[in-house]
Amino acid sequence: MKLSSPLQHPPQHYFARSLVTARSWPFVIDIGIGACLLALFFAIVHMGSYWMATPMPVIPISHSVRALPIYAFYSVVRIGIAYLLSLVFAITYGYIAAYNPRVEAWMIGLLDILQSIPVLSFLPPVVLAMVALVPGHQLGIELGVILLIFTGQVWNLAFSFYSSLKSIPKEMLEASRIYRYSPWQRFWQLEMPNATIGLVWNSIVSVAGGWFALIACEMFTMGSRNFQLPGLGSYLQTATASGDVKALIAGIAVVILIVVATDQLFWRPLIAWSDKFKFEQVESADRVTSPILHLIQQSNLTAIPLKVWTSAHLPNIDELIYRRFARTRACRIVQPVDEDQPIRKNSVALWTIAFIAVGLVAWGASQAVIMLRGVTWLDVRLLLMGAGATFLRVNASLLISALWTIPVGVAIGFNPRLARIVQPVAQVLASVPATAFFPILLIGLVKIGGGLGIGSVALMLLGTQWYVLFNVIAGAMSIPSDLKEAASLYKFTRYQRWTTLILPGIFPYLITGMVTASGGAWNASVFAEYSHLQDRTLETIGLGAQIQEATDSGRFPMLLLATILISVIVVSMNRLVWRRLYRLAETKYKLLA
Amino acid sequence: MPQAAPDSITPATDSQSGLSPIIRAEQIQKYYAQPSQNRIQVISPTNLSIVPGEILALLGPSGSGKSTMLRMLSGLSKPSAGQVYWHEKPIAEAEINVSIVFQSFALFPWLTVLENVEAPLQARGVDPETRRARSLKMLDTVGLDGFQAAFPKELSGGMRQRVGFARALVVEPEVLFMDEPFSALDVLTAENLRSELLELWANKTMPTKAVFIVTHNIEEAVLLADRIIVLGRNPGHIRTDFKVQLAHPRDRKSEPFTNLVDYIYKVLTRPEVVPAAPDQTTGKPVRDQRQMHYQMLPHARPGGVAGLLELLLDKGGKDDIYRLADDLAFEIDDLLPIVDAAQILGFLKIEEGDAAITDTGTAYANSEILHQKELFRAAATENVLLLRQIRRALETKSDHSVPEEFFLDMLDEQFSADESQRQVETAVTWGRYAELFDFDASRRRFILPEITGETEEVEAVNEAKED
Structure with missing residues (x-):
């Protein structure tokens, strides 16, 4: 209903139809959109029949390039569903955490830990549970993989939504209270709009994470059971296993194509659209523009049915909800902002829930500890050594990416014309899943005879350096030109320029990039340190390799311990190193506007 | 009152007006509990009524709890003790009809002007046609005809506040609250909006029965209000409450007007004489901030x-x-x-x-700048306890560095957390200027600058003073 112009207000059905006669857009678009709708219908039918079929854990994967479109389709559907699930989960989780002070700290702490767990560690429990939950259909296995992708996407979305709820300006919140907004109205007119920009940007990162997980998770071994689902990930993995370079390159090309297309057809229009949710005093001059968004807003076929449909149904439902809420008692009195939900002291239900929760946690934890008994001291020593090796590798890859991206990024950032071209490219490159490139690198490594010990660092670099580059460019661009002019006016030496102007200027951005990269590197270690190539298994000592191996051989105690270790390392690194650097960046090196 | 009040005012008492109040606050107070059993009193127990037919201005220096008072009276904030009544019903249970015009406008940037104004009506379940008609009429009233499709960021500050007024008035509030509504605007725009507000009020264009405006601008209060309440701080309390009987339109240059402004200045700068009565409703000790050492x-x-x-x-x-x-x-x-x-x-x-x-x-x-600093240093060490303590602590510590928290902890006993932080910030500004100490912002520590001859000079000046 927001589409209709508020300047005129004839009856809505009349308004919508009058637009049909006033059409001024090319006919081709109508046909194109019509075709899209048809394709969508076919896709849903196809997917449905595939899912409802009897389960086939191992579906043979064709090497033919002609099979690629259907594999791409399956993978995209998985990512899409996982993304929608993540979005719904993130919003619910963030909402509950932000408005329930009693559980807030727990929920955010939990998020912090879950975020640090590599996707693969979720694999056995998630897949086994799903297969058991939906027996007799392919859907069960599919859901397992979708949930795995979900775990690769959801956490930062939840963080983003939570922190936008927490950062709503106080007076806006007060306005919504004094004008007696219902929770419904508050959600659509205050909370969601305020969170939109954060959600859009985090969605880009999330979906990139989803691709990363998908390529690794479509095909896996768990104990004695093999799983292989039709999709791009399986295609790439089988191509690697058989050393079919041609198929491999074709597969990677398709992945890149999809990522670029998503960026152009989906993210850019969304970014351009979300511009209206910015808190700004004046309209900014340089905005992201998107021809696609323009096209959609122009198009006949989406606009008209949408308008007819909304005017026929939505306003009524919408109005009904508003009216219903307006009648409730809670919406007729002003709710104080400084008083949270009335605290029901000693409520029996609450105590019962808390009691059950504590009981369950205690039981689960004790079971896990009992499970850990299966781990020998030798294993523990091995794991600790692995942790040390992976720690060194992760930091080596961070160091290397910082070393090359800082000079290159600054050079690019100081040249606005170049930056405008390179930055979006870096952004897309950061979205291309590193797991897709692993096979090629692996084959190369084997050819030159290198081991995975050093090779895995290169693999981690592949996934992480783009975040750093992307942020360094942004940082270099943000250094005000008057500071640069002052530096050249006072004839700073090269050394002085770097130490007093450039490095402090990019510091906050560099840290942001490194934090993201460090998380990515830990996650990548699981895939980088262990790999099947042709009929060989390449591996090196490391925590990631141990996680993979434990999954492969079904040694769950090892998997559990390795996962605990990895998340302890990541969480404590975040607390002890990154958070401090971040605070330093926020206080000392912040360029004041 | 020791000062002679100008003739244009009479002390206000609620029994005088005869009208039953719309909002009546009974012994409301606000405090924040501290972990250490102490509590920070922000507003001491206060009685206050808003009666129909008046524009009531609440004046006071920053830190006197003006905004907190507004939020308690409008039901947005719950008093720590005491009760606010809406037509003699506890406000938390009453269906109140009030609006607030905010200092920052608090418009929703993603909604158009019209949608912003419509939103409160939508919350009340008004049907779309009526909603639109009423909003358009209100936009017309505040002079924004033709801007309904614009987004707030496309408008100037003054126009944005007009949208704020339209949104507040469209629900036909019984009491219109305004929280420093003109202080984010330039002088001319503010003046213009003030006179338009008065016009709306005088012509009874708005169905509002009372206006409650919080301001720190004395002239604004005298220009608009029928009754002025001046708050004092530490903790917030009513210093004086009187009626203004100047006829509208009021002339800023006229003598009664300037006398009145002058009188309020005197009230505001007069040293405190009456200490606040200690709170006796609960057993917890309440510290009177004026008797404390900082x-x-x-x-x-x-x-x-x-x-x-x-x-x-x-x-x-x-x-x-x-x-x-x-x-x-x-x-x-x-x-x-x-x-x-x-x-x-x-x-x-x-x-x-x-x-x-x-x-x-x-x-x-x-003096010239360097000598000025010396004089400031001497005056500050002699008169400001906090600065003296910081300096002394730094001198005693072997590494000449003390964390900020050390002083925050001490200040927290006496001020709210935010205020303690501000106190430290001010101390840093003064201490740096006086070259008494320096502050390392990244480590959040006070440090002693290189000890030079200058500091000894300070000691010498201090000793001379003490003699």
Whole structure:
């Protein structure tokens, strides 16, 4: 209903139809959109029949390039569903955490830990549970993989939504209270709009994470059971296993194509659209523009049915909800902002829930500890050594990416014309899943005879350096030109320029990039340190390799311990190193506007 | 009241007006509990009523709890103790009909002007046609005809506040609350909006029965209000409550008007005489902040103090504070902290609303920068406990560095967490200027600068003073 112009207000059905006669857009678009709708219908039918079929854990994967479109389709559907699930989960989780002070700290702490767990560690429990939950259909296995992708996407979305709820300006919140907004109205007119920009940007990162997980998770071994689902990930993995370079390159090309297309057809229009949710005093001059968004807003076929449909149904439902809420008692009195939900002291239900929760946690934890008994001291020593090796590798890859991206990024950032071209490219490159490139690198490594010990660092670099580059460019661009002019006016030496102007200027951005990269590197270690190539298994000592191996051989105690270790390392690194650097960046090196 | 009040005012009492109040606050207070059993009293128990037919202005320096008072009266904030009544019903249970015009406008940037104005009606379940018609009419009333499809960011500040007014008035509130509605606008725009508001009020264009405006601008209060309440701080309490009987439109240059402004300045700068009665409703100890050893540092910069003293010297060493504010085009929130600071440092004396420069003040204003710093250093170490403590702590510690938290902990006993932070910030500004100490912002620690001959000089000056 927001589409209709508020300047005129004839009856809505009349308004919508009058637009049909006033059409001024090319006919081709109508046909194109019509075709899209048809394709969508076919896709849903196809997917449905595939899912409802009897389960086939191992579906043979064709090497033919002609099979690629259907594999791409399956993978995209998985990512899409996982993304929608993540979005719904993130919003619910963030909402509950932000408005329930009693559980807030727990929920955010939990998020912090879950975020640090590599996707693969979720694999056995998630897949086994799903297969058991939906027996007799392919859907069960599919859901397992979708949930795995979900775990690769959801956490930062939840963080983003939570922190936008927490950062709503106080007076806006007060306005919504004094004008007696219902929770419904508050959600659509205050909370969601305020969170939109954060959600859009985090969605880009999330979906990139989803691709990363998908390529690794479509095909896996768990104990004695093999799983292989039709999709791009399986295609790439089988191509690697058989050393079919041609198929491999074709597969990677398709992945890149999809990522670029998503960026152009989906993210850019969304970014351009979300511009209206910015808190700004004046309209900014340089905005992201998107021809696609323009096209959609122009198009006949989406606009008209949408308008007819909304005017026929939505306003009524919408109005009904508003009216219903307006009648409730809670919406007729002003709710104080400084008083949270009335605290029901000693409520029996609450105590019962808390009691059950504590009981369950205690039981689960004790079971896990009992499970850990299966781990020998030798294993523990091995794991600790692995942790040390992976720690060194992760930091080596961070160091290397910082070393090359800082000079290159600054050079690019100081040249606005170049930056405008390179930055979006870096952004897309950061979205291309590193797991897709692993096979090629692996084959190369084997050819030159290198081991995975050093090779895995290169693999981690592949996934992480783009975040750093992307942020360094942004940082270099943000250094005000008057500071640069002052530096050249006072004839700073090269050394002085770097130490007093450039490095402090990019510091906050560099840290942001490194934090993201460090998380990515830990996650990548699981895939980088262990790999099947042709009929060989390449591996090196490391925590990631141990996680993979434990999954492969079904040694769950090892998997559990390795996962605990990895998340302890990541969480404590975040607390002890990154958070401090971040605070330093926020206080000392912040360029004041 | 020791001062002679001008004829244009009469003290207000609620029984006088005869009308039953719309909102009545009974012994409301606000405090924040501290972990250490102490609590920070923000507003001491207060009675206040809003009666139909008046514009009531709430004036006070920053930190006197004006905004908190507004939020308690409008039901947005729950008093720590006491009760607010809406037509004699507890406000938390009553269906109240009020609006607030916010200082920052608080418009939703993603909604158009029309959608912003429609939103409160939507919340009340008004059907779309009526909603639109009423909103358009209200936009017309505030002079925004034709802007309904614009987004707030496309409008100037003044127009945005007009949208704020339209949104507030469209629900036909019984009481219109305004929280410094004009202070984010430039002088001319503010003046324009004020007179339009008065016009709407006088012509009864709005169905509103009472207006409650919070402001720190004395002239604004005198220009608009039928009744003015002046708050004092530490903790917030009513200093005086009186009716203004000047006829509208009021002339800023007329003598009754300037007398009244002058009178309010005198009230605001008069040293406190009556201590707040201790709270007896609960057993917890309440500390009266005025009896505690830290004085509240006004958030003024040393440069401002120097500027004020120089101006005062130009005027012969003594002047009326109101005239000073007028000369500087300052509002009380800008000027009072500077006057307070100069007073604490012993550079200035306040008598009957007049500021008179002292000998040390004259010496300070007449010196060149380095000597000025020395005089400031001497005055600050002598008069400001916090600065003295920081300096002493730094001198005693072997590494000459003390974390900020150490002082925050001590201040927390006396001030709210935010205020403690501000106190430390002001202490840092003063201490840095006086070269008493430095502050490492990244480590959040106070540090002693390189010990040079200068610091010994300070000691010498101090000793000379003590003799």
